[in-house]
């Protein structure tokens with residue numbers, strides 16, 4: 001596989017070891033880059049012990065999921081890259097399906113959340129649905145209809161994203177890197193459905209800052 005998996009992490013000691021070993025077992029031929037933003041738990045130690053690449057961003061000026069993923073993509077040496085969360089909410093079984101659609105000639109392959117497991121509180125549901133709707137309208141106005149543009153699970157042609165990094169407007173501290181990429185210009189896009197699992201351990205880092213970043217990215 002000409003593929004790198006990019007995993008942003010912040011305090012994922014309960015999940016990252018399991019995720020990396022699961023991916024390595026199922027797909028021994030691909031690369032994995034974990035982009036860690038200065039975890040204070042054992043995340044970095046666990047990643048080092050697995051032997052996969054670790055980008056230690058502890059001393060970077062700007063921290064954030066988007067900034068971390070961009071670092072990962074910049075360091076990816078394979079033709080394709082797939083971005084996924086480090087908390088086991090994104091099933092590794094879908095990697096193969098995303099990869100095969102990338103090989104078919106798509107620029108972007110979006111993992112579409114067909115079902116969300118677990119019970120989300122009403123306010124989270126409301127924020128998520130409203131944000132997705134606003135993102136779709138924003139992209140549609142730019143001539144680009146995309147299903148689930150807020151997904152954190154997607155594949156891309158590495159060079160295409162590398163090329164737009166200096167030009168596109170990324171909210172570096174935000175969560176919605178896919179939306180920032182899609183805003184740049186319409187791209188050949190395909191989809192793979194998946195079930196968004198429950199976080200297996202640790203806690204969510206989603207907060208008001210990320211919501212603010214998203215609102216800003218809507219108008220940029």
Ligand SMILES: Nc1nc2c(ncn2[C@@H]2O[C@H](COP(=O)(O)OP(=O)(O)OP(=O)(O)O)[C@@H](O)[C@H]2O)c(=O)[nH]1
Nearest residue numbers: 008009010037064065068085086087199204205206
């Ligand atoms: N490098 C880096 N990774 C981050 C940052 N914030 C979150 N992450 C990672 O990005 C992924 C997604 O973050 P989550 O907190 O799980 O966000 P979420 O999936 O929307 O929220 P939950 O459903 O509650 O888990 C996880 O692997 C996090 O560890 C950050 O600032 N920097």
Ligand SMILES: [Mg+2]
Nearest residue numbers: 085087089199
């Ligand atoms: Mg999560």
